[in-house]
Amino acid sequence: MSAVEKATPLDARLGALTIPAGSFAAKARRAALERLTAMGLPGRRDEYWRWTKAAELNAADPVAAAPFMVEETPVFDSFDRLKIVFRDGVFDAAASDPLDLEGIEITRLAEAPELGWAAGFYGSLEEAGQTPVKRPFAALNTAAATDGVLIRVTGRPSKPVSLIYFHESDISDPILHNCVKLEPGAELTLLENGPAGARFNKVLEVDVAEGARFHHVRAQGRDHDRRAITHIFARVAERGLFKSFTLTANGVLTRNECVITLAGDNAVAHVAGAALGDGATSDFHHDDTVFITHDALNGESRQVFKKVLKHGAVGVFQGKILVKPGAQKTDGYQISQALLLDDDSQFLGKPELEIYADDVKCSHGSTTGALDETALFYLRSRGVPVEEARALLVLSFLADAIDEIEDAALKDEIVARLEAWLARHRG
Amino acid sequence: MLEIKNLHVKLEEQDKVILKGVNLTVETGKVHAIMGPNGSGKSTLSYVLSGRDGYEVTDGSALLDGEELLEMEPEARAAAGLFLAFQYPVEIPGVGNMTFLRTAVNAQRKARGQEELSAGEFLKVVREKAKTLKIDAEMLKRPVNVGFSGGEKKRNEILQMAMLEPTMCILDETDSGLDVDAMRLVADGVNALRDGKRSFLVITHYQRLLDHIKPDVVHIMADGRIIQTGGPELALVVEQNGYAEILKAHGIAEAV
Numbered sequence A: 001m002s003a004v005e006k007a008t009p010l011d012a013r014l015g016a017l018t019i020p021a022g023s024f025a026a027k028a029r030r031a032a033l034e035r036l037t038a039m040g041l042p043g044r045r046d047e048y049w050r051w052t053k054a055a056e057l058n059a060a061d062p063v064a065a066a067p068f069m070v071e072e073t074p075v076f077d078s079f080d081r082l083k084i085v086f087r088d089g090v091f092d093a094a095a096s097d098p099l100d101l102e103g104i105e106i107t108r109l110a111e112a113p114e115l116g117w118a119a120g121f122y123g124s125l126e127e128a129g130q131t132p133v134k135r136p137f138a139a140l141n142t143a144a145a146t147d148g149v150l151i152r153v154t155g156r157p158s159k160p161v162s163l164i165y166f167h168e169s170d171i172s173d174p175i176l177h178n179c180v181k182l183e184p185g186a187e188l189t190l191l192e193n194g195p196a197g198a199r200f201n202k203v204l205e206v207d208v209a210e211g212a213r214f215h216h217v218r219a220q221g222r223d224h225d226r227r228a229i230t231h232i233f234a235r236v237a238e239r240g241l242f243k244s245f246t247l248t249a250n251g252v253l254t255r256n257e258c259v260i261t262l263a264g265d266n267a268v269a270h271v272a273g274a275a276l277g278d279g280a281t282s283d284f285h286h287d288d289t290v291f292i293t294h295d296a297l298n299g300e301s302r303q304v305f306k307k308v309l310k311h312g313a314v315g316v317f318q319g320k321i322l323v324k325p326g327a328q329k330t331d332g333y334q335i336s337q338a339l340l341l342d343d344d345s346q347f348l349g350k351p352e353l354e355i356y357a358d359d360v361k362c363s364h365g366s367t368t369g370a371l372d373e374t375a376l377f378y379l380r381s382r383g384v385p386v387e388e389a390r391a392l393l394v395l396s397f398l399a400d401a402i403d404e405i406e407d408a409a410l411k412d413e414i415v416a417r418l419e420a421w422l423a424r425h426r427g
Numbered sequence B: 001m002l003e004i005k006n007l008h009v010k011l012e013e014q015d016k017v018i019l020k021g022v023n024l025t026v027e028t029g030k031v032h033a034i035m036g037p038n039g040s041g042k043s044t045l046s047y048v049l050s051g052r053d054g055y056e057v058t059d060g061s062a063l064l065d066g067e068e069l070l071e072m073e074p075e076a077r078a079a080a081g082l083f084l085a086f087q088y089p090v091e092i093p094g095v096g097n098m099t100f101l102r103t104a105v106n107a108q109r110k111a112r113g114q115e116e117l118s119a120g121e122f123l124k125v126v127r128e129k130a131k132t133l134k135i136d137a138e139m140l141k142r143p144v145n146v147g148f149s150g151g152e153k154k155r156n157e158i159l160q161m162a163m164l165e166p167t168m169c170i171l172d173e174t175d176s177g178l179d180v181d182a183m184r185l186v187a188d189g190v191n192a193l194r195d196g197k198r199s200f201l202v203i204t205h206y207q208r209l210l211d212h213i214k215p216d217v218v219h220i221m222a223d224g225r226i227i228q229t230g231g232p233e234l235a236l237v238v239e240q241n242g243y244a245e246i247l248k249a250h251g252i253a254e255a256v
């Protein structure tokens, strides 16, 4: 392949973008653009994109996607939280709360001319996360993000920060980049919800300092036709805790990458996901790609991913635990499971362990199965109507992933959403 | 009252006929026992009555208080008052026993047009009934039957029965795998529900359960049929002589 040929899709993609100039991030954006140019967009032969087609994410323009209007209270609505609203990637000041809260500093990326702490941080975890596997869409994001929030947590804010991404235009193509830096001992819960656009590219960089705790609960939008490529890059220092849970219901194409390094001793990182896909009205393709690196002593990591698939829905899981030399006493756990509610759905799983330390405990498992007919009959024989019985069994299948949400109220909120989805997708 | 008439059942996926014309009537308030060698079709009868998939009814009927059970969904049969205590209670990882019980109780109340029990009311009743069956709080919290011992599973079945208050209770080898103490607990649980209006069909391989749950009528099942019916003394005959003679008298080879 010649260099000219290789550059074409990327040129087209970049040609459709306006890279914001100036500000503290200018240097990081230039560097990201160089990285991206060097690696190119994922091609068909890219091993890391074997099961998920990158073409619609590569394309200069997004496939049009209508917003999905529903009569339902938006997720997290009943929670006391600091709301930050974006509509098709554009900040909505009127709908957002004032960006001040004790123990936390919040600045918008688009409004941060000089921000000391963020200047060296923006793009740094993304850059580190490009080795050993290339993540071109993340580099593209760092280069071209139009907005996002930069959050520095110095204390323990009294309520969660909630990022709300509305999708209103059929052809919106937002690129948002959020940075969270938790100072030693700080603690934050970050909520995210909404489809954000027809095609959404989002990066979240999280730096968890010594003894800090970060909780992330995300509900990806209910839109059937949306497409999304998201990345989380996290670095967890000594005794730090990182916990992220994602609920995905619907979506033609979703790829969520999560790249975490346990950089300090006794660090903890849990990442979990529950995905529900019904291919009846639109396609459903959901990809969780996770890469966890243990680079310190006594680290604990857990990956818990569950997918419920029907009507031709496709689930993908690529999860890796890398234990670097010297990362002794690592406890790494990974489970990916799919519940196929019919014969046309499909789950593709690739669990990987790569271990260079001798005193570690690592396990992984991947299963694909159908609903347990015996259990279903047992429930029905006790008078539970068949659909209710099915929903109960699906929820029980998802329980291990949902249990990764520490906060009981948030857990209940997610379960309520799951129940509502199951009620809408019977049969 | 349960009236089973000329019930013929084969496996759906195979050409294997299991029930070959079962006739049986359990009058309201009575306790009937079915005994019989392994493989005679006792569990199949209980599954077919409760609506499990995989069986094809080729002839016959089963009326519960005049209503045809065989045309109903399993949940409707339960709402109509039928309960089966499973020979092999099913484990459901991820579903808490308490959630399971509350879901079942409220589903049946709903189906019968009654109001759902509040969480408080429900808890009070469960605790009380669990206590008499020596089911501790820990067992109520755990996932349904997961990690339960054989005896715990059977007691859990009786707890469900006590909570659901069915009118027709089928117990499929509820005594198997139980030690004497556990069997007494189970029998006491069953006897506590005998109120003259509730009927029981007690399937057992051995006579000993019937020392504790005194039956009004005893049936012997073999090769997919009820081959003999009598009073409680019939169970004693089986206990002493085994099934060989009875089977021989009916021209059935012992290795069914």
Ligand SMILES: Nc1ncnc2c1ncn2[C@@H]1O[C@H](COP(=O)(O)OP(=O)(O)O)[C@@H](O)[C@H]1O
Pocket (backbone or CB within 6 Å): B011, B018, B036, B037, B038, B039, B040, B041, B042, B043, B044, B045, B054, B256
């Ligand atoms: N699903 C099934 N598949 C194959 N054989 C079955 C099935 N269910 C029952 N049978 C057979 O039917 C006969 C009756 O079984 P069952 O009703 O369990 O007897 P019992 O409870 O009296 O021991 C046995 O020969 C058993 O192997």
Ligand SMILES: [Mg+2]
Pocket (backbone or CB within 6 Å): B042, B043, B044, B087, B172, B173
């Ligand atoms: Mg049996």
